[in-house]
Amino acid sequence: MLTLACVLWLCSFSASALLAQTKVSLSNYTIPLDVRGAHIGSVINLSATKEAKIKMIRDTANLFVVKKNGVISLRENKLVQAKKGAHAYEIVLRIDEKRYAFELVKDEFLRNKVIAHRGAWRAQGVMQNSIRSFQHAVQLGCAGSEFDVWLSGDKQVVLSHDPHIGGLSVEESTADALHASTLKGGDPVPTLVDFIQLAKQQNKTKMILEIKPSPTGRSLELADSVVNIVHRLKAQGYLEYISFDYAVLQRIVSLDPSARTAYLYGNKTVDELKADGITGLDYDFYHYRNMPNLPLLAKAAGLATNVWTVNSEEELRKFLDSKVDWITTDEPELLLKLIQEQQPTTSNYE
Template sequence: MNSQPEVTADPEIIAHRGGLWPDMSENTLDAFRAAAAMGVHWMETDVHVSADGVLFAAHDSDLQRIAGRADSIVELTAAELDDVELIAGGRLPRLETLLGELPGVEWNIDVKAAHSIGPMIRFVHNHDAADRIRLASFDSATLRRLRAALPGVRTSTGRAETALFALGRLPGLPAHGAAPLAPEVDALQVPERFKGLPVVTADFVDRAHRSGLLVHVWTVNEAESMRSLLELGVDGIVTDRVEMGLEVLARTRRSGE
């Protein structure tokens, strides 16, 4: 948590939606299994809720891109969603299934819509999942609601919170930025650049670590970018290219020995 002393952590590869694999759809049990078989411990996924309150791993709110259907996930029951065949193969997994099938994995879960907040809270309580997850959202208000209902559960920062942290580079402000962060925040999850401007700099990483925060960068699919970020000291690379990421990480570790 950000109230702790300076953080130190071994950098890791985080499988974005399970990673991209031949003949597999993103955000499917098969994709997450493939990443886990490579040794990945943290998976990134997104959740949307069905009409009857069941959380599914899916990035989009509808099925058009992944299944060629215009239906919104929230309009279909869990049983109906279980039967949807994805264009690239596989089916949407229930979040409960993912945690049950991959007990050694931890999950970075992006709560995409306001109507998924309540089901996410109930899921954490009902499945005793607090120690295996980190909750994320671009929306800082969503994260505040999740933290209030789930005190102690790890979260990343939303866009507004990240922007306030970034202001810590200015003279006279503390390392954690223009406002203190909630104790549940353990990670800044950011793009390498935003609107052409660098986000992840040596100062940003240093201030994060001095504030007790990890730095995870998304979504990085080029080997050279991965190397540069690891040299800056980031703690996690979120990537679709899991095998590449693991290879770059292994080489970086060997060169640092």
């Protein structure tokens, strides 16, 4: 006869196994602008044991076509343009008699190197990791806005940088209790679901989602929950994942091989990251100082590079002139100002 503890363990294991199933995903979710018949991506289904039968069963915009080999593209005579029409489109595919919905996003995402650290909060006087800090990052025109997530006591994914917030332990408190503990400027603790639903209303600033290592051993459970939410909300094209926990990134890659991921801790080589399917490195500025050729090594391996957390004007100027792809900063306004100063001025004369 099973004990109550065994029953609870089996239920927990089953739920975790369900969440951890490999997702059917696309190799890419963004639509190139101004290209007729543009290639978008291909279906990835690691659980398939044979060639899958794939059919488009919903495309209300009449823009897309899926070929026999799972390649998705715009129809031959179709293109999408910036600032015209919707910024995203849903399609539904039938793959071996199962239905899968995806959201394809027009690629209007900014590429100005600016990642607002925990959102744009310092100059605005709002709470870090809040919905308003993300909104300010969007209004500023940042390429990305970084934020941190934990698993609450009732297994909801919530935004917080620290394990304690508003006097509460995040991992021991319910999401409702955390939300009710109003923080600086009246900003509540949002759930990841609420946050993503708001962030998806635009396609200029990407979400940079950091999964925090759990001191209670819940990191992989958190990773499973996050990927499940991202896929359920069809937000794959709007965000990238980062973490100090290498096992978390490996878990994400196993669930969704198309996920954009970057490692934060700095103890892995470019070759190790590449071999494990990690798509970028996101190391602190000391690593780049000690290894000036790191951006070039990463680029040669096809990996993206980000540096954190750079706040002084002197250091921001140095990394603007370097080969890193992105710069995470608590001073996005300053970094955007420095970028603007580097832009060539337009002469009034021929």
